[in-house]
Amino acid sequence: MTFVETLASEATRYVIVIVMVAGLYTIIARGNLIKKLVGLSLFQSSVYLLYLLPAKIFGGTAPILDDRFEVYSNPLPHVLILTAIVVGIGTLALGLALAIRIKGAYGTIEESEILARDAAKAEGKERGA
Amino acid sequence: MTLAALQHHMPLLVVLMPLLGGLLVAIVRHPAASWPIAIASTAASLAGALALSREVAANGVISYALGGFPPELGIEYRVDAVNVLILVVVTFMALATLVFARLSVASEIDEGRQPWFYTMMLIATAGLLGMAVTGDAFNAFVFLEISSLATYTLIALGRDRRALVAAYQYLIVGTIGATFYVIGVGLLYLATGTLNLELIAERLPEVTSPRALLAAEAFILVGIALKLALFPLHAWLPNAYTYAPSAATVLLASTATKVAVYLLARYIFGIFGLHREFGEISGASILILLSLAAMFLASAAAIFQNDVKRLLAFSSVGQIGYITLGIAIANSDALTGAFLHIANHAVMKGAAFMAIGAILYRCGSERLDDLAGIGRAMPVTGAVLTIAGLGLIGVPGTSGFVSKWYLVAGAFEDGKGWLGLMIVASSFLAVLYVGRIMEIVWFRQPGRVALAAAEAPGALLVPMVTLATLTVLLGIAASWPAEMAHSAATALLGARP
Numbered sequence: 103m104t105f106v107e108t109l110a111s112e113a114t115r116y117v118i119v120i121v122m123v124a125g126l127y128t129i130i131a132r133g134n135l136i137k138k139l140v141g142l143s144l145f146q147s148s149v150y151l152l153y154l155l156p157a158k159i160f161g162g163t164a165p166i167l168d169d170r171f172e173v174y175s176n177p178l179p180h181v182l183i184l185t186a187i188v189v190g191i192g193t194l195a196l197g198l199a200l201a202i203r204i205k206g207a208y209g210t211i212e213e214s215e216i217l218a219r220d221a222a223k224a225e226g227k228e229r230g231a
Numbered sequence: 232m233t234l235a236a237l238q239h240h241m242p243l244l245v246v247l248m249p250l251l252g253g254l255l256v257a258i259v260r261h262p263a264a265s266w267p268i269a270i271a272s273t274a275a276s277l278a279g280a281l282a283l284s285r286e287v288a289a290n291g292v293i294s295y296a297l298g299g300f301p302p303e304l305g306i307e308y309r310v311d312a313v314n315v316l317i318l319v320v321v322t323f324m325a326l327a328t329l330v331f332a333r334l335s336v337a338s339e340i341d342e343g344r345q346p347w348f349y350t351m352m353l354i355a356t357a358g359l360l361g362m363a364v365t366g367d368a369f370n371a372f373v374f375l376e377i378s379s380l381a382t383y384t385l386i387a388l389g390r391d392r393r394a395l396v397a398a399y400q401y402l403i404v405g406t407i408g409a410t411f412y413v414i415g416v417g418l419l420y421l422a423t424g425t426l427n428l429e430l431i432a433e434r435l436p437e438v439t440s441p442r443a444l445l446a447a448e449a450f451i452l453v454g455i456a457l458k459l460a461l462f463p464l465h466a467w468l469p470n471a472y473t474y475a476p477s478a479a480t481v482l483l484a485s486t487a488t489k490v491a492v493y494l495l496a497r498y499i500f501g502i503f504g505l506h507r508e509f510g511e512i513s514g515a516s517i518l519i520l521l522s523l524a525a526m527f528l529a530s531a532a533a534i535f536q537n538d539v540k541r542l543l544a545f546s547s548v549g550q551i552g553y554i555t556l557g558i559a560i561a562n563s564d565a566l567t568g569a570f571l572h573i574a575n576h577a578v579m580k581g582a583a584f585m586a587i588g589a590i591l592y593r594c595g596s597e598r599l600d601d602l603a604g605i606g607r608a609m610p611v612t613g614a615v616l617t618i619a620g621l622g623l624i625g626v627p628g629t630s631g632f633v634s635k636w637y638l639v640a641g642a643f644e645d646g647k648g649w650l651g652l653m654i655v656a657s658s659f660l661a662v663l664y665v666g667r668i669m670e671i672v673w674f675r676q677p678g679r680v681a682l683a684a685a686e687a688p689g690a691l692l693v694p695m696v697t698l699a700t701l702t703v704l705l706g707i708a709a710s711w712p713a714e715m716a717h718s719a720a721t722a723l724l725g726a727r728p
Contacts, residue, residue, distance in 0.1 A: 122414075126407070129403060129407065135399060138403060142403060142406055142407075145407070145410055146406070146410055149410055149413055149414055149417065152414060152417050153417050153420075156421055179420075182369055182426075185369075185373055186372075186413065189372075189373065189376045192376070192380055193376070193380065193402065193406050196380055196383055196384065196402060197399065197402050197403075200383070200387060200395055200398055200399045200402065201399070203387065203395050204392075204395045204396060204399060207392035207395055208392065216396055220393060220396075
């Protein structure tokens with residue numbers, strides 16, 4: 103096994119886990135709505151890798167039957183992840199659109215400030231009543 | 232010939248009709264055309280679901296190969312006694328919600344956005360139906376995301392700016408849940424080489440690495456639990472239900488979490504088996520513990536809410552606890568109770584949220600204090616709310632009693648009599664929160680809001696009264712739904728471990 107092959111089969115797993123946990127941590131630890139979405143995208147990207155990396159076979163070729171080849175890569179994970187990427191884009195687009203609307207309605211995209219403004223508004227209403 | 236062909240493709244058509252209806256609404260985008268298209272496509276889907284239920288009762292499981300590919304290669308739609316019940320519940324509730332939606336949406340949503348609202352309602356319904364009908368693990372993820380994305384949009388269409396934040400928070404949590412699910416499915420695929428649920432179950436005994444399976448199970452179950460708002464993963468639900476437009480809340484409360492519960496039951500009974508041990512404790516005891524926490528803590532939280540929609544939302548988290556408890560006890564009676572409660576809770580929570588929507592339509596407020604004496608101004612709406620509330624408590628004569636009866640019977644049969652007592656005890660919490668609404672609606676002096684209000688218009692009353700009547704009917708003549716739920720329970724228990 104060459105160095106590259108060892109790297110590909112062992113190190114990739116750690117890359118998947120690190121990207122996954124980094125994404126999840128960003129979602130939880132950041133209060134900025136855009137940064138949360140960046141974390142969400144990282145988290146989803148790690149899943150793309152989780153599907154794609156095991157599908158790669160050394161020396162495997164595109165799965166088009168031909169006498170010259172014997173080893174083929176499995177096409178299914180690629181197709182699945184193509185779908186997952188589309189879903190991910192849809193989610194990200196919707197999340198960003200919501201962030202824009204929230205910025206318009208609240209004037210901020212920091213979670214703590216949004217909550218503070220809602221709390222202040224509710225308090226004002228109580229006092230007014 | 233054409234009729235037979237239609238019959239053959241019915242599992243697909245049930246999902247396609249609302250999906251295509253949604254696209255049509257988006258293309259036509261005419262305010263007057265949206266509602267009829269939505270009603271027609273959902274009614275067609277309901278007719279399809281009923282036809283499927285007859286066929287399943289007569290001939291057993293229907294397997295439909297999408298595009299003609301065999302299950303090993305392509306996507307299989309698989310309709311059996313379990314998901315046909317879910318199909319009927321979802322299509323029926325979607326139709327009832329749409330009948331209610333016409334006036335409610337007209338008063339709550341800008342005219343330009345109304346077609347988009349109907350589009351999203353239809354696409355959300357199609358996604359939920361797809362999740363129920365598919366026999367393919369990854370296809371279920373795609374439908375889960377289709378329905379979720381439509382749901383986030385529906386919530387964001389609410390009038391209050393807090394609806395935007397609620398939708399954003401649900402988007403983050405929902406996407407984490409769906410991604411967890413797809414990680415689990417990926418691990419299962421790596422272990423078994425297939426995405427077909429039946430084939431996964433067949434090949435699981437050959438899998439040599441128990442750790443991969445444990446990880447897959449943990450990811451999938453936690454992911455689904457986020458979607459069904461299993462305590463303590465329910466934090467997204469109260470805000471989402473509270474700030475969404477009334478019609479969207481009705482649809483969400485009566486269908487979305489139910490389909491996720493179905494998926495949970497499918498994985499627990501069809502694939503993983505309930506009694507897998509995680510170290511010292513088993514999956515069943517974790518589920519029982521969380522269900523009990525939902526039944527008591529969420530119901531207790533409901534008592535202290537000042538917004539009726541939020542109160543009912545917390546009550547939903549509690550009621551889902553009963554359903555998951557039935558799944559965790561896992562004998563024939565308890566599972567029958569769980570599936571009965573899926574249908575019964577959908578109907579009565581739908582009725583309750585419709586009544587609140589009607590009050591909002593007339594009074595423009597849903598704060599509890601503003602509802603003082605509203606029952607005198609809107610007697611029919613008040614009566615619907617009362618019947619739904621009695622159902623939530625589980626008073627004899629309502630459908631809530633029947634499902635709790637089966638749950639308690641199942642608990643005693645399993646030698647866990649104390650769980651039966653817990654079900655009864657937690658119902659007293661429901662007495663408190665329902666009682667609080669009843670006291671304000673019927674016995675307080677009518678306030679400024681109530682004096683100005685008049686009875687809701689007929690178009691809102693018809694779906695509301697229908698659901699309230701069903702709540703009573705399903706409580707008195709319980710044999711037909713009980714049979715359906717029982718065959719669902721039998722099918723699940725007969726599945727592999």
